Amino acid sequence: MIAYIEHFVHGNDTESKPDDDVSGLAANFDSGTTGIASKDFGGMKSFKPLALIMPSTTLDVSQAVKAAARTSHLTVAARGNGHSINGQAMADKGLVLGMRAMEDHYFELIWLDGTPYVDVSGGALWEDVLKRCVLQFGLAPRSWTDYLSLTVGGTLSNAGVSGQAFRYGPQTSNVTELEVVNGKGDTLVCNETQNSELFFATLGGLGQFGIITRARVMLQQAPDMVRWIRVVYSEFEDYIRDAEWLVTLGEGDGFDYVEGFVFVNSDDPCNGWSTVPMDSSSQRFDPVHVPSTSGPVLYCLELVRHYSHTDHPSHVDMVVDRLVGELGFVEGLKFEVDVTYMEFLLRVNRAEEEARSNGTWDAPHPWLNMFVSKSSIVDFDREVFKKILKQGVGGPILVYPLLRNKWDSRHSVVVPDSNIFYIVALLRFIPPPPKGPPTELLVAQNHAIIQLCYNKAFDFKLYLPHYHSQENWMRHYGDKWSRFVERKANFDPLAILAPGQRIFSRIP
Numbered sequence: 079m080i081a082y083i084e085h086f087v088h089g090n091d092t093e094s095k096p097d098d099d100v101s102g103l104a105a106n107f108d109s110g111t112t113g114i115a116s117k118d119f120g121g122m123k124s125f126k127p128l129a130l131i132m133p134s135t136t137l138d139v140s141q142a143v144k145a146a147a148r149t150s151h152l153t154v155a156a157r158g159n160g161h162s163i164n165g166q167a168m169a170d171k172g173l174v175l176g177m178r179a180m181e182d183h184y185f186e187l188i189w190l191d192g193t194p195y196v197d198v199s200g201g202a203l204w205e206d207v208l209k210r211c212v213l214q215f216g217l218a219p220r221s222w223t224d225y226l227s228l229t230v231g232g233t234l235s236n237a238g239v240s241g242q243a244f245r246y247g248p249q250t251s252n253v254t255e256l257e258v259v260n261g262k263g264d265t266l267v268c269n270e271t272q273n274s275e276l277f278f279a280t281l282g283g284l285g286q287f288g289i290i291t292r293a294r295v296m297l298q299q300a301p302d303m304v305r306w307i308r309v310v311y312s313e314f315e316d317y318i319r320d321a322e323w324l325v326t327l328g329e330g331d332g333f334d335y336v337e338g339f340v341f342v343n344s345d346d347p348c349n350g351w352s353t354v355p356m357d358s359s360s361q362r363f364d365p366v367h368v369p370s371t372s373g374p375v376l377y378c379l380e381l382v383r384h385y386s387h388t389d390h391p392s393h394v395d396m397v398v399d400r401l402v403g404e405l406g407f408v409e410g411l412k413f414e415v416d417v418t419y420m421e422f423l424l425r426v427n428r429a430e431e432e433a434r435s436n437g438t439w440d441a442p443h444p445w446l447n448m449f450v451s452k453s454s455i456v457d458f459d460r461e462v463f464k465k466i467l468k469q470g471v472g473g474p475i476l477v478y479p480l481l482r483n484k485w486d487s488r489h490s491v492v493v494p495d496s497n498i499f500y501i502v503a504l505l506r507f508i509p510p511p512p513k514g515p516p517t518e519l520l521v522a523q524n525h526a527i528i529q530l531c532y533n534k535a536f537d538f539k540l541y542l543p544h545y546h547s548q549e550n551w552m553r554h555y556g557d558k559w560s561r562f563v564e565r566k567a568n569f570d571p572l573a574i575l576a577p578g579q580r581i582f583s584r585i586p
């Protein structure tokens with residue numbers, strides 16, 4: 079493979095296409111096959127790589143990085159499933175490693191001190207990890223993302239957040255060991271005690287310090303079923319009071335999943351009342367229940383309680399009714415269904431199918447994700463949800479609380495400095511222009527929201543961050559910036575890895 083790449087990169091001549099693949103490793107140089115590597119879910123950025131490489135082993139990954147290190151200019155981007163928004167998994171004229179080619183390379187159940195773990199490939203999709211763990215062992219990871227066609231390495235490079243994170247922390251808090259190829263091409267096993275600095279750096283490290291080829295993920299007993307509930311609020315203060323109470327309840331006492339979203343107080347089919355019921359064939363949102371004092375937007379708490387086939391139905395009812403009875407939602411606006419655990423975790427697949435059929439899946443996605451501290455969230459609601467976004471974003475606007483003590487400050491990801499902070503996600507699904515508004519307009523709206531947060535001195539951080547200048551990255555990392563730079567110098571001194579994040583420039 080090395081000879082293959084070097085022949086090409088030193089040949090410096092696009093006519094001299096290599097004709098021998100010495101290791102049997104698939105490396106594609108022609109634009110027909112590299113096309114996928116210059117696209118992502120965001121659909122707003124496109125950078126053409128020199129080559130798309132399909133590694134089948136960790137050694138292939140290491141050799142690709144070493145080959146790039148021997149040049150003065152090549153960079154390497156691991157590409158998970160390309161679900162980034164702003165070209166983060168791209169490498170302009172560099173090497174893109176299609177990590178999914180390794181998705182089956184590792185899969186092993188391990189018991190350590192009575193706790194189950196699974197070793198999986200960095201390129202594995204979370205949905206495959208779910209299916210294999212549940213069907214083969216009756217076990218499952220504890221912390222998820224909402225959508226599971228994302229790779230293990232891709233979400234661990236960010237954080238990986240969903241409605242279980244209040245209890246178990248983000249996905250980065252639920253792995254105990256990684257195998258990583260660093261920016262020198264060295265392969266290292268790392269955990270809290272062995273190569274610990276690389277372990278902490280890599281988790282939430284935006285791919286800057288190493289390529290995750292294997293992760294050891296903590297497992298729990300998989301429940302059979304879930305009771306899935308949505309309750310509606312008209313006042314933000316009531317909504318956050320209940321949400322914050324729910325996330326402080328201990329395991330067994332409360333719900334197993336707590337999320338929520340903002341929706342428009344209207345009959346708008348994409349943004350309004352009809353987005354609340356989970357089963358439109360049997361449930362209907364009756365607006366007669368909405369208090370006349372309500373504002374332009376309403377709020378929906380989404381809750382789940384796990385149970386097993388052996389639990390008595392009346393016990394599940396009793397526990398759920400007791401908890402729901404404590405909540406101050408709008409009477410008459412409660413929806414619930416019972417579905418299997420797998421159906422629940424794979425729930426976004428249905429939305430994906432719908433978006434694919436109406437053209438909004440392949441359209442640009444100018445998404446914005448942020449963490450806003452509890453101290454700023456009421457003002458954020460007043461200024462952003464109730465004013466700027468009062469007509470919705472054409473998709474979910476998530477807002478739900480997370481607990482800082484479940485996040486490990488040794489990891490690279492940065493979050494606001496408060497015990498409770500909210501994830502806010504504007505998940506825009508808009509038909510492409512001319513049917514929908516120009517993408518630039520929506521990007522500008524995102525910028526206006528970020529600028530407003532700075533102007534009002536809100537305590538916030540971008541999640542899945544994207545900036546154009548190093549000054550902005552310095553501001554993002556704040557007092558963690560020097561640690562970030564030091565880690566880069568240690569683990570990727572030539573700044574070869576994850577160039578699409580646009581934090582560091584390749585050092586010749």
Ligand code: FAD
Binds near residue numbers: 222228232288
């Ligand atoms: P990519 O986009 O391919 O890569 C992301 C970054 O990680 C790039 O910089 C890349 O170089 C790097 N990278 C990829 N693989 C590796 C590896 N093995 N080792 C080191 N670096 C690597 N996020 C949440 O937290 N919660 C959600 O609920 C959630 N829902 C989503 C729903 C949808 C429909 C979409 C599109 C995204 C969602 N995300 C969510 C965001 C998601 O976490 C990111 O897109 C993430 O980057 C994972 O996507 P990916 O595996 O395709 O990674």
